[in-house]
Amino acid sequence: MSDIEIRRATADDIPAIVALLADDELGALRETPDDLTPYRTAFDRLAKDPNQYVAVAVREGQVIGTLQLTIIPGLSRRGATRSIIEGVRIHADARGSGLGTELIEWAIATSRTEGCRLVQLTSDAVRVDAHRFYERLGFEASHLGFKYQL
Amino acid sequence: MSDIEIRRATADDIPAIVALLADDELGALRETPDDLTPYRTAFDRLAKDPNQYVAVAVREGQVIGTLQLTIIPGLSRRGATRSIIEGVRIHADARGSGLGTELIEWAIATSRTEGCRLVQLTSDAVRVDAHRFYERLGFEASHLGFKYQL
Numbered sequence: 446m447s448d449i450e451i452r453r454a455t456a457d458d459i460p461a462i463v464a465l466l467a468d469d470e471l472g473a474l475r476e477t478p479d480d481l482t483p484y485r486t487a488f489d490r491l492a493k494d495p496n497q498y499v500a501v502a503v504r505e506g507q508v509i510g511t512l513q514l515t516i517i518p519g520l521s522r523r524g525a526t527r528s529i530i531e532g533v534r535i536h537a538d539a540r541g542s543g544l545g546t547e548l549i550e551w552a553i554a555t556s557r558t559e560g561c562r563l564v565q566l567t568s569d570a571v572r573v574d575a576h577r578f579y580e581r582l583g584f585e586a587s588h589l590g591f592k593y594q595l
Numbered sequence: 596m597s598d599i600e601i602r603r604a605t606a607d608d609i610p611a612i613v614a615l616l617a618d619d620e621l622g623a624l625r626e627t628p629d630d631l632t633p634y635r636t637a638f639d640r641l642a643k644d645p646n647q648y649v650a651v652a653v654r655e656g657q658v659i660g661t662l663q664l665t666i667i668p669g670l671s672r673r674g675a676t677r678s679i680i681e682g683v684r685i686h687a688d689a690r691g692s693g694l695g696t697e698l699i700e701w702a703i704a705t706s707r708t709e710g711c712r713l714v715q716l717t718s719d720a721v722r723v724d725a726h727r728f729y730e731r732l733g734f735e736a737s738h739l740g741f742k743y744q745l
Contacts, residue, residue, distance in 0.1 A: 459670075466671050475672045487674030494646070499670065515667050520609075520649065521616050521682040522625045524637030529679065532671045557745050564745065567717060567738035579741045588717035588740025591729045595707050595714065 449544065451551045454499040454511070456492070459484050461508035462501065465534040471569060472534070498555060502539075502548055509536040510544050514552045516559050525562040528552070533566075549582055599694065601701045604649040604661070606642070609634050611658035612651065615684040621719060622684070648705060652689075652698055659686040660694050664702045666709045675712040678702070683716075699732055 467476035491497045502510035512533040567590030617626035641647045652660035662683040717740030
């Protein structure tokens with residue numbers, strides 16, 4: 446996997462990221478890769494926030510993976526900073542290649558550099574394969590994740 | 596409950612917030628109310644970040660509840676902004692009074708004002724009463740919450 450670069454995304458990566466978000470059993474219902482306007486607006490806001498990392502994994506000039514890492518300072522646990530991983534997606538051609546592990550390990554290493562004490566994520570209860578993947582990487586499924594749609 | 600004010604915390608509220616964080620079955624093991632230095636450092640960082648709300652509920656000049664609300668822009672779900680609630684604590688004297696509901700409803704209303712499409716939180720699997728509380732408020736326990744300690 447040494448030919449893969451993981452880096453912060455630029456605006457030029459938006460079409461490829463949205464294609465990845467949409468190429469997913471749940472994302473297919475939620476995303477509009479034919480209309481990038483809302484994604485560009487959101488990216489502008491993300492790019493200005495130093496606590497936000499939109500990461501892409503690139504191989505031979507092609508974006509084959511993405512995730513969002515948010516750094517969250519806090520008071521609890523003696524003022525511990527934590528991070529949250531969202532929107533992990535791997536290109537269909539790269540699934541099973543170890544790229545997911547590489548991306549999550551990048552997020553963990555970045556969290557460590559940022560002084561985080563804890564890395565968190567939630568995974569939809571239906572994504573059973575994802576649960577096994579995160580447990581293999583050392584995550585503990587200690588919590589329930591609640592969502593409220595506005 | 597009309598005598599309760601919910602507002603953003605100031606540095607003067609730190610001792611009361613840390614006392615609330617420590618007065619909890621899990622928090623008792625994690626917090627150091629006798630050493631506020633790490634909390635003050637973290638609060639300085641939180642106070643500078645417009646995406647962070649450290650909220651307190653105050654009655655007759657006493658802090659009786661707190662939570663942290665983080666606004667998180669994102670690309671997925673058509674560039675949806677979401678919010679995350681952490682560190683919900685209610686003073687022992689105020690438990691069962693409806694204050695928890697009032698605080699969470701404040702967080703939901705603030706999330707709506709911030710343009711969020713989704714409010715999220717995770718709750719430790721052992722906090723069964725909390726799970727029922729969030730479900731009554733309209734949250735859906737659709738996800739597993741994973742944590743990785745650094």
